[in-house]
Amino acid sequence: MQVKQENIRNFSIIAHIDHGKSTLADRLIENTGMLTSREMQEQVLDSMDLERERGITIKLKAIRLVYKAKNGEDYIFNLIDTPGHVDFNYEVSRSLAACEGAILVVDATQGVEAQTLANVYLAIDQDLEILPVINKIDLPSARPEEVKKEVEDIIGIDCEDAPLISAKEGLNIDQVLEDIVNKIPAPTGDKNAPLKALIFDSYYDSYKGVTCYIRVVEGTIKPGMMIKMMSTGKCFEVTEVGINTSRHVSLDQLVAGEVGYVTASIKNVKEARVGDTITDAENPTEKPLPGYKKVVPMVYCGIYPAEGEEYSIIRDALEKLQVNDAALVFEPETSAALGFGFRCGFLGLLHMEIIQERLEREFDLNIITTAPSVIYKVIKKDGTLLEIQNPTNLPPQAEIDYMEEPIVNASIMTPTDYVGAIMELCQNKRGTFLNMEYLEETRVVMHYELPLNEVIYDFFDALKSKTRGYASFDYELKGYRRSELVKLDILINGELVDAFSLIVHEDKAYERGRTIAEKLVDVIPRHQFAIPIQAAIGSKIIARETIKALRKDVLAKCYGGDISRKKKLLEKQKEGKKRMRSIGSVDVPQEAFLTVLKYDEK
Amino acid sequence: MNSFSLYIHIPFCEKKCYYCDFTSFAKNSDMLEKYMLNLNKEIKLYKEQLSDYSLRTIFIGGGTPSCIEHSYIETLLENVFKTFHMDNLAEITLEANPGTLDNKKISSYKKIGINRISLGVQSLKDNLLNSIGRIHTSQDFKESFYMLREEGFDNINVDLMFGLPHQKLIDLKSTLEEVVSLDVEHISLYSLILEEETQIFKWYKNGLLELPDEDLDRTMYHSSIKFLRENGYEHYEISNFSKPGYECKHNLAYWKIKPYLGVGLNSHSNLFGKRFWNHSTFTEYNCLLEKKHFPVEGEEKIDRDMEIAEFCIMGLRLIKGIDKLEYRNRFGEDIKNRYDNVIKKHVHNGLIIDDYNYVKLTNKGLDLSNIVEVDFMP
Numbered sequence: 001m002q003v004k005q006e007n008i009r010n011f012s013i014i015a016h017i018d019h020g021k022s023t024l025a026d027r028l029i030e031n032t033g034m035l036t037s038r039e040m041q042e043q044v045l046d047s048m049d050l051e052r053e054r055g056i057t058i059k060l061k062a063i064r065l066v067y068k069a070k071n072g073e074d075y076i077f078n079l080i081d082t083p084g085h086v087d088f089n090y091e092v093s094r095s096l097a098a099c100e101g102a103i104l105v106v107d108a109t110q111g112v113e114a115q116t117l118a119n120v121y122l123a124i125d126q127d128l129e130i131l132p133v134i135n136k137i138d139l140p141s142a143r144p145e146e147v148k149k150e151v152e153d154i155i156g157i158d159c160e161d162a163p164l165i166s167a168k169e170g171l172n173i174d175q176v177l178e179d180i181v182n183k184i185p186a187p188t189g190d191k192n193a194p195l196k197a198l199i200f201d202s203y204y205d206s207y208k209g210v211t212c213y214i215r216v217v218e219g220t221i222k223p224g225m226m227i228k229m230m231s232t233g234k235c236f237e238v239t240e241v242g243i244n245t246s247r248h249v250s251l252d253q254l255v256a257g258e259v260g261y262v263t264a265s266i267k268n269v270k271e272a273r274v275g276d277t278i279t280d281a282e283n284p285t286e287k288p289l290p291g292y293k294k295v296v297p298m299v300y301c302g303i304y305p306a307e308g309e310e311y312s313i314i315r316d317a318l319e320k321l322q323v324n325d326a327a328l329v330f331e332p333e334t335s336a337a338l339g340f341g342f343r344c345g346f347l348g349l350l351h352m353e354i355i356q357e358r359l360e361r362e363f364d365l366n367i368i369t370t371a372p373s374v375i376y377k378v379i380k381k382d383g384t385l386l387e388i389q390n391p392t393n394l395p396p397q398a399e400i401d402y403m404e405e406p407i408v409n410a411s412i413m414t415p416t417d418y419v420g421a422i423m424e425l426c427q428n429k430r431g432t433f434l435n436m437e438y439l440e441e442t443r444v445v446m447h448y449e450l451p452l453n454e455v456i457y458d459f460f461d462a463l464k465s466k467t468r469g470y471a472s473f474d475y476e477l478k479g480y481r482r483s484e485l486v487k488l489d490i491l492i493n494g495e496l497v498d499a500f501s502l503i504v505h506e507d508k509a510y511e512r513g514r515t516i517a518e519k520l521v522d523v524i525p526r527h528q529f530a531i532p533i534q535a536a537i538g539s540k541i542i543a544r545e546t547i548k549a550l551r552k553d554v555l556a557k558c559y560g561g562d563i564s565r566k567k568k569l570l571e572k573q574k575e576g577k578k579r580m581r582s583i584g585s586v587d588v589p590q591e592a593f594l595t596v597l598k599y600d601e602k
Numbered sequence: 603m604n605s606f607s608l609y610i611h612i613p614f615c616e617k618k619c620y621y622c623d624f625t626s627f628a629k630n631s632d633m634l635e636k637y638m639l640n641l642n643k644e645i646k647l648y649k650e651q652l653s654d655y656s657l658r659t660i661f662i663g664g665g666t667p668s669c670i671e672h673s674y675i676e677t678l679l680e681n682v683f684k685t686f687h688m689d690n691l692a693e694i695t696l697e698a699n700p701g702t703l704d705n706k707k708i709s710s711y712k713k714i715g716i717n718r719i720s721l722g723v724q725s726l727k728d729n730l731l732n733s734i735g736r737i738h739t740s741q742d743f744k745e746s747f748y749m750l751r752e753e754g755f756d757n758i759n760v761d762l763m764f765g766l767p768h769q770k771l772i773d774l775k776s777t778l779e780e781v782v783s784l785d786v787e788h789i790s791l792y793s794l795i796l797e798e799e800t801q802i803f804k805w806y807k808n809g810l811l812e813l814p815d816e817d818l819d820r821t822m823y824h825s826s827i828k829f830l831r832e833n834g835y836e837h838y839e840i841s842n843f844s845k846p847g848y849e850c851k852h853n854l855a856y857w858k859i860k861p862y863l864g865v866g867l868n869s870h871s872n873l874f875g876k877r878f879w880n881h882s883t884f885t886e887y888n889c890l891l892e893k894k895h896f897p898v899e900g901e902e903k904i905d906r907d908m909e910i911a912e913f914c915i916m917g918l919r920l921i922k923g924i925d926k927l928e929y930r931n932r933f934g935e936d937i938k939n940r941y942d943n944v945i946k947k948h949v950h951n952g953l954i955i956d957d958y959n960y961v962k963l964t965n966k967g968l969d970l971s972n973i974v975e976v977d978f979m980p
Contacts, residue, residue: 528951528953528966528970528973550970550973551816551817551819551820551969552793552816552819552820552969552970553969553970553971553972553973554793554840554968554969554970554971554972555795555971555972556792556793556794556795556840556841557792557795557841558840558856558857558916558919559853559856560609560856560862560864560869560870560871560872561609561864561868561869561870561879563856563870563872563877563912563916564870564877564879564902566915567912567915567979569972570915570972570975570976570979571979573972573976574976574979577976
């Protein structure tokens with residue numbers, strides 16, 4: 001079908017987690033008649049199991065829908081999905097850059113939340129037309145009028161005509177569809193100009209190689225032409241272009257204003273980075289689209305094979321994940337305690353957790369992860385600057401002049417009831433209070449500067465627990481600041497276990513050391529000898545606990561009927577031992593590496 | 603001809619003790635009648651399968667076999683004698699509780715051929731006996747013991763326990779002294795095992811009673827070993843002591859992984875290259891036997907690797923240790939072939955001794971035998 005540019009609408013849906021983005025997407029897909037309900041797997045856009053389970057969208061995709069509007073004309077809708085979480089901020093901004101409009105979904109029971117704001121601001125930055133939609137009006141606790149007012153007050157968008165919908169029940173979806181036609185502008189751009197297309201997503205499959213999702217801003221792209229990635233200068237021949245309906249449909253060409261996919265036998269997603277501009281190699285455009293940046297990991301941790309797991313299998317799995325996730329970086333490293341493993345960099349904590357879970361779930365690997373770390377700047381006395389993301393690599397204290405740590409600007413949106421608890425928490429996390437705005441009588445947004453290393457420790461869990469899940473949180477990197485940091489080491493049975501080492505603020509060292517030692521006493525099983533657990537800064541022991549020796553592990557009675565039971569017991573013990581790492585003569589269970597990172601309520 | 607051992611389970615007691623998680627029930631005469639009938643049927647079912655085997659030892663356990671009428675025991679043993687080859691029989695043990703024995707029973711046991719009595723005594727401190735739910739007193743024990751001696755029983759075991767709630771080292775010591783002064787032939791000395799589902803476990807969990815801690819438990823154990831050795835008893839298994847030549851032949855069959863048949867509710871057998879076990883409810887047990895079916899609930903095939911592991915794990919329970927020569931004769935290879943590293947590791951840990959003929963637990967190894975045994979699992 002020949003597409004008129006003025007009948008194309010390119011848009012995204014933005015929302016806080018759980019506000020109903022994916023459900024609305026499903027309804028739009030259904031109501032445009034492309035798919036029947038039966039054909040739809042629930043939440044079509046979220047393809048990974050993990051995403052579905054967590055209700056979040058990690059990798060974005062685009063889908064093309066045909067809508068017959070009330071004015072009798074057919075419209076092409078390109079719905080471009082965005083990840084909701086702050087860790088994927090850059091990807092959100094790139095997918096928004098492919099659109100002319102965004103549907104802002106706000107939960108009628110929850111109101112505006114921190115992530116909603118963060119994403120709306122990104123959309124406003126891109127000059128998008130924003131269509132507010134109030135969702136979940138079918139719930140008894142819905143308060144649509146208040147929420148509309150909240151959106152107007154906080155975000156400053158007119159909500160007068162905002163559709164009141166229930167994506168779950170399919171209520172008032174037609175209003176949303178008409179608003180898309182009438183309010184979101186059609187794309188512009190000359191299809192005869194030199195090619196200029198934005199990559200807003202790319203993924204690898206072993207069959208076609210890398211597939212790029214693109215928005216053609218100017219010009220035309222077709223199979224056979226040579227294209228150039230403007231950030232790297234690398235050239236590829238286009239093998240296929242097309243659109244994604246419920247599956248890939250290949251086309252002769254994609255022209256300015258259209259959204260679709262391109263394959264060009266690219267072998268690695270690193271060569272088709274999100275945000276890059278594709279142009280015609282023979283007739284290049286002058287300037288790339290603005291905003292391409294290489295994503296920089298903010299959080300690092302070590303990933304090691306658990307007992308009996310192969311190093312090389314973990315490497316293969318990481319490589320496979322990396323072809324689909326250009327933001328994941330890793331390099332080999334060695335730990336005295338854990339042997340050969342990898343230091344991995346992530347966009348943020350959620351990204352880290354997702355990668356860990358995918359390794360365990362999709363690749364069925366048994367891994368041990370070390371405490372996450374951020375990048376510290378170390379200024380040595382001889383003036384050299386080091387960037388350290390593995391505590392083990394910290395030079396001796398005597399060589400260090402001073403250190404700097406990353407600071408984030410955090411905004412926490414909360415009902416006023418929890419302001420006190422949050423202030424206490426942030427203060428405890430070395431936060432600096434900036435200001436507090438009232439969003440309405442009972443809700444505020446609090447702005448804090450927080451050291452990133454406190455955020456990655458247990459901030460999310462603590463916040464959730466202290467506010468019973470009512471507060472939402474968002475942050476962005478602000479910069480580096482000088483700080484009194486020390487390396488905290490943990491010794492088990494007198495042996496330093498590098499995998500437990502942390503860089504912490506001086507004032508926190510004692511408390512952290514004691515907490516870790518106490519937790520290790522709980523998780524490490526008793527051995528035939530007493531095991532001292534010590535926390536140390538340099539050669540100074542700041543906390544000590546002891547795991548008492550096991551005095552008795554014997555079955556008093558073992559006759560004919562007891563042998564099977566006894567064997568079961570031994571088998572269980574043997575299984576348990578498999579999940580241990582030997583550190584010196586001490587068997588340390590894998591959970592030990594995790595539990596020391598977990599928030600515990602006191 | 604191969605020999606085998608026979609275990610017969612009598613799952614009835616006057617009353618269940620607070621620490622007991624065995625298959626046993628308070629006595630009920632209808633149930634008992636039906637059960638004994640089926641038990642005799644079960645024995646007969648094995649006649650053919652065991653026609654090439656001769657019976658070496660019999661152990662009638664429970665429950666409390668002495669709490670049922672002695673005529674049942676007579677019928678039972680007569681049935682056994684008729685069913686299996688008896689020319690090699692060496693030992694018939696019956697478990698008895700003080701307080702359930704009288705002269706008539708004892709003389710009937712003697713007449714039918716029982717030659718070893720195992721008395722469940724546990725302690726000679728009446729307050730302790732009471733607190734663990736035993737129905738007898740120390741006086742009952744002494745009376746029963748003298749009656750047995752009078753009737754000519756010259757192989758008597760006494761079961762004792764330590765690590766009992768509120769038990770003190772001195773309580774254990776005086777019990778041992780008294781038992782030793784009676785010159786019993788065999789003593790089984792068990793550390794109390796807290797089993798879930800028992801009354802005592804619930805009390806302990808709810809903080810209602812105090813148990814000796816691990817240190818005291820081990821002090822009790824090792825001081826008992828010392829005392830019994832000084833008094834002429836040989837410590838031959840983790841929890842068992844005997845005068846020379848009075849080791850329990852039946853139990854040795856378990857520890858040496860020799861063939862045995864268990865009959866009765868929830869009994870376990872090790873025969874024909876597999877372990878199998880009976881149903882543990884009366885309904886299923888009775889129902890199957892009434893149809894002349896084996897009352898077997900499940901089985902585990904024992905391959906060579908598992909048999910070797912069992913031989914070592916059970917062999918370590920013996921104070922002498924795993925007999926290397928026996929290992930080589932039985933499995934046609936040296937123990938070092940598969941367990942060299944394990945042995946070295948635990949010699950290094952101080953848990954086992956590897957001498958010329960035996961691999962055995964050290965004193966410390968006796969306390970931590972599970973740590974060693976787990977490494978012998980295939």
